[in-house]
Amino acid sequence: MTTITETTVAPTRLSWLTPNLLGVALLLLLGYGLVPWIGSDYLMDAVLTPFLALALAAIGLNVLTGYAGQVSLGSAAFLAVGAYAAYNLNLRLPSLPLLADIVLAGAIAAAVGIVFGLPSLRLRGFYLAVSTLAAQFFVQWALTKFGWFSNDNASGVIDAPVIRIGSLSFTSATGRYVFSLSIVAVATALTARLLASQIGRNFIAVRDHEVAAKVIGVPLLRTKLLAFGISSFLIGVAGVLWAFAYLRTVEPAGFNLDRSFQILFIIIIGGLASLRGAFIGAAFIVVFPLLLSRLGAALLGSVFDSGVLEMSQRIVIGALIIAFLIAEPRGLVALIDRAVAAARRLRSSQS
Amino acid sequence: MLLSALTTSLDVLALETWAPGTARQVLDTEPAAAPGAQVSGGPRAVLRLANISLSFGGLTALRDVDLDVAEGEIRAVIGPNGAGKSSLLNVVSGLYRPDQGEVWFGDHAFRQVPTAQLARLGVARTFQNLALFNGLSAFDNVLIGLAHRVHTGFIRQLVGSPAARRIEAENRAAAEEVIGFLHLQEVRDRIAGSLPYGLQKRVELARALVARPKLLLLDEPFAGVTLSGKQELAQHVRGARDRYGTTIVLIEHDIGIVMGLSDHIAVLDYGRKIADGPPAEIKTNQAVIDAYLGVAHEDETELAI
Amino acid sequence: MFDTQFLIEVLVGGLLSGVMYSLVAIGFVLIYKTSGVLNFAQGAMLLFAALTFVSLVERGTPFALALLATLAIMVALGITIERAVLRPLINQPPITLFMATLGLSYVIEGAAQLLWGTQVHGLEIGVSDIPFDIAGVFISRFDLFAAAVAGSLVALFTLFFRYTRTGLAFRAVADDQFAALAVGLRLPRVWAAVWTAAGIVALVAGLLWGARLGVQFSLSLVVLKALPVLVLGGFDSITGAIVGGLLIGAIEKLAEVYVGPFFGGGIEAWAAYVVALALLLVRPSGLFGQKLVERV
Ligand SMILES: Nc1ncnc2c1ncn2[C@@H]1O[C@H](COP(=O)(O)OP(=O)(O)OP(=O)(O)O)[C@@H](O)[C@H]1O
Ligand SMILES: [Mg+2]
Numbered sequence: 001m002t003t004i005t006e007t008t009v010a011p012t013r014l015s016w017l018t019p020n021l022l023g024v025a026l027l028l029l030l031g032y033g034l035v036p037w038i039g040s041d042y043l044m045d046a047v048l049t050p051f052l053a054l055a056l057a058a059i060g061l062n063v064l065t066g067y068a069g070q071v072s073l074g075s076a077a078f079l080a081v082g083a084y085a086a087y088n089l090n091l092r093l094p095s096l097p098l099l100a101d102i103v104l105a106g107a108i109a110a111a112v113g114i115v116f117g118l119p120s121l122r123l124r125g126f127y128l129a130v131s132t133l134a135a136q137f138f139v140q141w142a143l144t145k146f147g148w149f150s151n152d153n154a155s156g157v158i159d160a161p162v163i164r165i166g167s168l169s170f171t172s173a174t175g176r177y178v179f180s181l182s183i184v185a186v187a188t189a190l191t192a193r194l195l196a197s198q199i200g201r202n203f204i205a206v207r208d209h210e211v212a213a214k215v216i217g218v219p220l221l222r223t224k225l226l227a228f229g230i231s232s233f234l235i236g237v238a239g240v241l242w243a244f245a246y247l248r249t250v251e252p253a254g255f256n257l258d259r260s261f262q263i264l265f266i267i268i269i270g271g272l273a274s275l276r277g278a279f280i281g282a283a284f285i286v287v288f289p290l291l292l293s294r295l296g297a298a299l300l301g302s303v304f305d306s307g308v309l310e311m312s313q314r315i316v317i318g319a320l321i322i323a324f325l326i327a328e329p330r331g332l333v334a335l336i337d338r339a340v341a342a343a344r345r346l347r348s349s350q351s
Numbered sequence: 352m353l354l355s356a357l358t359t360s361l362d363v364l365a366l367e368t369w370a371p372g373t374a375r376q377v378l379d380t381e382p383a384a385a386p387g388a389q390v391s392g393g394p395r396a397v398l399r400l401a402n403i404s405l406s407f408g409g410l411t412a413l414r415d416v417d418l419d420v421a422e423g424e425i426r427a428v429i430g431p432n433g434a435g436k437s438s439l440l441n442v443v444s445g446l447y448r449p450d451q452g453e454v455w456f457g458d459h460a461f462r463q464v465p466t467a468q469l470a471r472l473g474v475a476r477t478f479q480n481l482a483l484f485n486g487l488s489a490f491d492n493v494l495i496g497l498a499h500r501v502h503t504g505f506i507r508q509l510v511g512s513p514a515a516r517r518i519e520a521e522n523r524a525a526a527e528e529v530i531g532f533l534h535l536q537e538v539r540d541r542i543a544g545s546l547p548y549g550l551q552k553r554v555e556l557a558r559a560l561v562a563r564p565k566l567l568l569l570d571e572p573f574a575g576v577t578l579s580g581k582q583e584l585a586q587h588v589r590g591a592r593d594r595y596g597t598t599i600v601l602i603e604h605d606i607g608i609v610m611g612l613s614d615h616i617a618v619l620d621y622g623r624k625i626a627d628g629p630p631a632e633i634k635t636n637q638a639v640i641d642a643y644l645g646v647a648h649e650d651e652t653e654l655a656i
Numbered sequence: 657m658f659d660t661q662f663l664i665e666v667l668v669g670g671l672l673s674g675v676m677y678s679l680v681a682i683g684f685v686l687i688y689k690t691s692g693v694l695n696f697a698q699g700a701m702l703l704f705a706a707l708t709f710v711s712l713v714e715r716g717t718p719f720a721l722a723l724l725a726t727l728a729i730m731v732a733l734g735i736t737i738e739r740a741v742l743r744p745l746i747n748q749p750p751i752t753l754f755m756a757t758l759g760l761s762y763v764i765e766g767a768a769q770l771l772w773g774t775q776v777h778g779l780e781i782g783v784s785d786i787p788f789d790i791a792g793v794f795i796s797r798f799d800l801f802a803a804a805v806a807g808s809l810v811a812l813f814t815l816f817f818r819y820t821r822t823g824l825a826f827r828a829v830a831d832d833q834f835a836a837l838a839v840g841l842r843l844p845r846v847w848a849a850v851w852t853a854a855g856i857v858a859l860v861a862g863l864l865w866g867a868r869l870g871v872q873f874s875l876s877l878v879v880l881k882a883l884p885v886l887v888l889g890g891f892d893s894i895t896g897a898i899v900g901g902l903l904i905g906a907i908e909k910l911a912e913v914y915v916g917p918f919f920g921g922g923i924e925a926w927a928a929y930v931v932a933l934a935l936l937l938v939r940p941s942g943l944f945g946q947k948l949v950e951r952v
Contacts, residue, residue, distance in 0.1 A: 198508060201484075204486045208485050212478065216499065216562075217469065314762045
């Protein structure tokens with residue numbers, strides 16, 4: 001009863017420094033051990049696989065924007081680079097195993113990302129944000145314009161190859177889900193490790209106070225380009241998942257500015273500079289339209305057609321962005337943390 | 352009449368906050384550093400400013416400023432608001448490029464100091480407005496003060512190569528030590544942005560100290576700190592010099608602190624250095640008293656009315 | 657060999673369409689100068705204005721009345737935005753505000769289309785697109801008209817900011833927010849006024865662009881044309897917005913005609929960005945933007 005004032009002084013710890021390994025293990029157990037056996041194809045195909053791809057893309061953008069503080073509006077371009085690079089590697093170097101294709105596709109996306117990250121050395125804030133739009137438009141244009149990228153398919157459409165590793169092939173909805181889960185789990189673990197190293201500290205230093213970081217001897221050039229490179233690598237790999245495991249047929253127009261904004265919204269809603277936030281935000285963005293359409297159909301019946309659905313989605317997402325920026329700039333992840341802490345307090349005060 | 356009253360008020364301030372000679376006493380017990388004895392401008396100058404001028408558009412922030420700071424001394428730089436003190440430190444740390452003049456660190460002369468090399472040159476600084484990395488813990492803020500020592504690439508950090516691990520361990524040990532030295536253990540895992548102001552100032556000092564700089568530049572480290580906090584922090588500043596032999600350039604408005612802590616004081620007014628000498632001399636310097644208390648300008652306005 | 661006549665025609669065409677870019681860019685600059693926000697929702701406001709106007713006219717409202725009604729709605733929208741979005745976010749970093757306007761653009765676009773539907777509307781403002789022949793160079797009548805409208809709007813704003821109280825307050829705030837606060841100017845007032853002004857610019861630009869392209873969702877994408885203009889001219893300079901718009905207009909057309917064929921066309925999607933970026937590397941705050949030495 002009287003301990004309420006004391007509990008508020010509990011130190012605020014960094015969430016990524018003390019990863020709740022138990023929770024992660026539990027989630028992985030669920031993801032591998034339970035979902036593939038009891039989940040429907042619809043769940044894995046239309047919900048979980050895009051969720052995983054978007055979560056990985058959001059982790060990539062979070063590295064750049066959330067951790068290193070460089071705003072990018074061109075994420076979809078790197079998704080596209082990853083997807084098309086993997087497609088071409090698979091097509092033109094058939095002897096390479098698919099995993100190597102994926103890693104190389106990530107590396108190519110990273111290289112493109114570093115090129116478009118070069119202006120960050122001189123530009124700040126809005127000027128940089130606008131310059132990342134150049135990546136968005138240029139990549140989309142190049143993929144549509146040059147037939148080579150899509151093996152001369154009309155308007156740049158590509159059909160993804162079957163995902164095959166050794167003698168295992170991942171063709172079913174379950175297979176593609178498990179494949180995505182594995183890639184995302186490994187990529188997330190590596191990213192978490194990197195963020196906990198000196199490089200992660202350098203990112204945050206550049207974000208929080210660039211001048212102080214420079215004075216201390218944080219190599220600004222290297223740090224920023226590394227942020228662009230790692231971010232684009234992760235987004236590129238996410239693009240491979242998006243194209244190979246989720247949609248199976250993609251065109252450059254699918255990687256438009258709206259997609260870039262979608263990924264940005266994921267990290268704002270989920271929580272900037274938080275890996276958990278990327279997952280929570282991605283889950284929200286994937287599940288929310290499904291819920292909204294069910295709800296709209298139930299409440300309004302036939303008035304709620306696909307056009308109305310799309311528009312009301314835009315309105316609600318936009319409003320949510322504003323609401324989060326005003327009420328909880330640290331996103332859903334902070335809300336959840338607070339709720340958990342409150343529940344704990346409640347329990348401890350009862351006992 | 353008026354002037355003499357002001358002089359005494361300066362004296363009183365000094366006596367109140369600091370028993371004069373405290374600095375000396377500590378020094379006597381620690382013969383390794385003997386800064387007071389050093390003739391400024393001698394060959395051992397750790398920092399030398401030669402003829403520095405700096406302007407922003409039409410506004411002259413610094414005019415022909417010379418300054419010699421000897422090894423191991425605590426040199427205060429004082430002056431009214433807008434006198435150019437921070438600009439001076441910004442020139443020394445390469446954030447501003449002077450229109451004219453050179454900055455010398457030991458034997459190296461620079462037209463503009465390469466800020467990115469500052470840490471490697473053995474120079475560290477704090478900022479007038481807090482410049483902590485708010486998203487990092489207090490400990491990580493201190494640890495990152497050694498960023499310039501981490502030269503392992505990202506692959507080696509990712510896989511945790513032996514070199515990467517060794518450097519990380521060394522740096523962590525060094526950061527632990529400074530955390531202990533400045534009594535920050537209690538808050539080492541707190542997010543820096545969530546700490547009270549005084550503690551943030553102390554973390555910033557720790558971040559600057561962790562690299563064991565030869566030269567430490569402090570821009571108003573006591574501003575906004577409570578009285579007791581100030582005394583404690585002053586002990587730490589002096590302790591840093593005594594323990595690590597660090598040469599310190601200190602900007603401060605609190606005359607009491609300055610008188611008690613520094614070996615020499617340079618006074619800036621409208622970008623010009625109007626006095627430079629030991630505390631006792633500065634205290635009675637007429638030009639300083641005029642400038643600092645704006646007497647001349649009050650006269651002018653009176654005349655105008 | 658080289659057709660000078662054609663070059664001039666392309667150049668003039670580019671400059672005139674550049675005026676249209678300037679018009680959109682000015683809306684940005686007004687808001688940026690006073691509140692430091694890059695208002696991404698400018699394009700959505702433009703769409704909203706044009707769509708509202710067209711829909712009113714289509715429902716039989718007389719032209720002048722529809723114009724007035726739309727104007728009133730834009731003013732209300734400006735004030736609402738100030739209340740609901742800007743005021744709660746006061747003192748937040750500029751990038752947060754930018755993201756908020758991104759959210760805002762989604763809301764406005766969604767609302768505009770939910771209200772008025774998603775079909776394409778034709779907009780006839782009574783100016784034909786028949787080209788003039790001036791000394792052998794063909795110039796679009798519509799482009800000239802648009803340029804004239806944009807020019808008068810700029811002149812009007814200039815007068816307003818020079819000679820009215822609100823204009824003076826605006827300039828004070830643009831100059832130094834803290835000083836303006838200190839002398840007792842009420843920032844929310846100025847902001848509401850500025851968002852209203854931006855709404856008017858959006859209306860005019862929306863009508864001109866709508867008459868050119870048809871009123872439809874893609875109208876909000878002219879915001880993407882205005883961004884390189886802003887980068888080129890500097891976010892905080894009206895002169896920059898005008899000069900930048902002209903430059904981008906001209907460069908885009910010239911590049912499209914003379915460089916485009918080498919790449920199979922379509923380069924106007926990014927040519928402006930590349931030019932703006934190249935300039936940024938030389939002048940990080942644009943041609944006319946304020947150059948600041950960061951204080952620490
Ligand atoms: N980056 C800058 N751009 C423009 N003017 C500047 C800049 N930095 C400093 N100034 C101007 O130079 C003059 C000296 O400023 P400076 O910050 O060096 O003073 P100071 O002595 O540190 O004052 P204070 O005691 O208030 O900190 C002031 O008039 C200030 O406005
Ligand atoms: Mg200062």
